[in-house]
Amino acid sequence: MEQKKIGAVYLIPSFMGEQSVEVLFPEYNKLIISKLNYFIVENARTARRSLKSICSDLRIDTLHIQEIDKHVDVLPIDAYLEPLKHGYDIGIMSEAGMPCIADPGNLFVAKAHSWGATIVPLVGPNSIIMALIASGFNGQQFCFHGYVPLKDGRLQALKQWEQQAVKFSITQIFMETPYRNMLLFEDICKVISPQTKLCIAANITLPTEYIATKTVGEWKLQTPSIHKQPAIFLLGT
Amino acid sequence: MEQKKIGAVYLIPSFMGEQSVEVLFPEYNKLIISKLNYFIVENARTARRSLKSICSDLRIDTLHIQEIDKHVDVLPIDAYLEPLKHGYDIGIMSEAGMPCIADPGNLFVAKAHSWGATIVPLVGPNSIIMALIASGFNGQQFCFHGYVPLKDGRLQALKQWEQQAVKFSITQIFMETPYRNMLLFEDICKVISPQTKLCIAANITLPTEYIATKTVGEWKLQTPSIHKQPAIFLLGT
Numbered sequence: 001m002e003q004k005k006i007g008a009v010y011l012i013p014s015f016m017g018e019q020s021v022e023v024l025f026p027e028y029n030k031l032i033i034s035k036l037n038y039f040i041v042e043n044a045r046t047a048r049r050s051l052k053s054i055c056s057d058l059r060i061d062t063l064h065i066q067e068i069d070k071h072v073d074v075l076p077i078d079a080y081l082e083p084l085k086h087g088y089d090i091g092i093m094s095e096a097g098m099p100c101i102a103d104p105g106n107l108f109v110a111k112a113h114s115w116g117a118t119i120v121p122l123v124g125p126n127s128i129i130m131a132l133i134a135s136g137f138n139g140q141q142f143c144f145h146g147y148v149p150l151k152d153g154r155l156q157a158l159k160q161w162e163q164q165a166v167k168f169s170i171t172q173i174f175m176e177t178p179y180r181n182m183l184l185f186e187d188i189c190k191v192i193s194p195q196t197k198l199c200i201a202a203n204i205t206l207p208t209e210y211i212a213t214k215t216v217g218e219w220k221l222q223t224p225s226i227h228k229q230p231a232i233f234l235l236g237t
Numbered sequence: 238m239e240q241k242k243i244g245a246v247y248l249i250p251s252f253m254g255e256q257s258v259e260v261l262f263p264e265y266n267k268l269i270i271s272k273l274n275y276f277i278v279e280n281a282r283t284a285r286r287s288l289k290s291i292c293s294d295l296r297i298d299t300l301h302i303q304e305i306d307k308h309v310d311v312l313p314i315d316a317y318l319e320p321l322k323h324g325y326d327i328g329i330m331s332e333a334g335m336p337c338i339a340d341p342g343n344l345f346v347a348k349a350h351s352w353g354a355t356i357v358p359l360v361g362p363n364s365i366i367m368a369l370i371a372s373g374f375n376g377q378q379f380c381f382h383g384y385v386p387l388k389d390g391r392l393q394a395l396k397q398w399e400q401q402a403v404k405f406s407i408t409q410i411f412m413e414t415p416y417r418n419m420l421l422f423e424d425i426c427k428v429i430s431p432q433t434k435l436c437i438a439a440n441i442t443l444p445t446e447y448i449a450t451k452t453v454g455e456w457k458l459q460t461p462s463i464h465k466q467p468a469i470f471l472l473g474t
Contacts (some may be wrong), residue, residue, distance in 0.1 A: 105370075113449065119371045119373070133337040143380040146378050
């Protein structure tokens with residue numbers, strides 16, 4: 001009996017807001033999506049809308065869309081990936097931008113690797129790398145720290161990142177929940193030296209995109225309007 | 238007298254090898270390129286070919302293309318950016334993938350920021366972020382180290398990165414000159430614990446794309462064929 005070939009996992013970037021398809025995705029993504037029947041997504045409603053926008057002739061109601069519930073202790077990884085074993089391909093999709101960066105999609109990818117599945121990342125927007133290249137900072141060495149610690153060690157973390165940026169020219173990238181952006185900005189102004197450079201990149205790829213690099217001293221004279229705007233912060237040289 | 242508005246800098250991703258335009262770039266990139274007359278590029282010959290492939294109706298011979306000479310002590314940053322001051326937009330382009338990551342493009346961006354120019358990163362392929370999402374490793378915290386040190390501290394660096402990956406779940410990303418990939422693989426096998434996970438992502442976006450995540454112990458039983466292939470290495474959990 002012929003052994004069924006295991007399916008592939010496609011990592012599908014999604015919208016970052018209300019942009020047009022032509023700004024964000026290569027035509028090829030549409031071709032891939034049009035061939036898939038199984039999806040694992042961060043949010044089913046936004047995923048359906050995103051899939052339909054990228055690939056307008058998609059019959060959404062015939063698709064198998066599994067949502068990742070972040071509030072459960074044990075994710076149904078094997079169950080969601082089961083179609084792979086029957087030779088079907090699966091698409092993984094985040095709520096915004098590239099999957100597997102700030103969502104548990106990577107756990108599904110890890111399992112698929114252990115089954116020997118082919119993993120195919122598609123081209124699309126990613127705010128971390130786009131902020132990095134637009135910052136003017138060193139792109140040869142950089143660290144992404146995710147969200148800044150809320151309380152314990154918050155200011156120490158910022159000081160330590162500044163040291164890594166200034167002393168070793170390792171660009172430090174981090175973010176904050178959008179409604180706390182201004183608090184983070186104030187903390188940065190409090191502990192980071194006025195000579196150190198800070199890049200703030202907000203609303204990347206959106207018509208309201210705002211990217212500026214200044215010294216912290218200069219920023220203090222011109223507070224950015226980033227309250228509730230998705231933003232990336234970078235310290236660098 | 239009306240003051241001339243300063244131009245914008247567009248960061249234009251280019252090809253990673255012999256793929257089709259439709260796989261790599263959103264349609265929007267073509268629109269931007271078609272409006273630009275000034276370019277700062279890593280390699281003029283490959284840039285011309287890349288620009289023509291993305292935007293077939295471009296009149297290449299009418300463009301002002303300035304090449305970044307990496308062998309000079311002082312880059313002509315102000316001179317190359319001069320058109321910005323006259324209100325012209327400029328495109329910056331690397332030899333492969335996203336600009337300003339492994340080329341001195343960031344120095345031009347930094348200067349443009351200091352002049353108050355708008356910097357616009359365009360969507361395109363980047364092997365670091367694509368390798369990261371396809372690895373199955375933690376995408377919430379990661380470090381990119383660029384090239385592995387050649388001699389001094391080489392094995393110590395690998396050991397230290399392993400510790401960061403295993404102890405703190407910070408994904409460690411690094412690379413090597415392609416013809417030394419197999420030497421790096423041997424060094425990894427020498428110093429990294431057999432239980433630690435290694436992802437090797439080679440020829441990203443190419444038809445020969447190869448991405449696999451295994452423990453170092455498993456890799457020792459199945460040596461990858463990555464000699465002279467552009468590859469990204471990741472240690473993670």
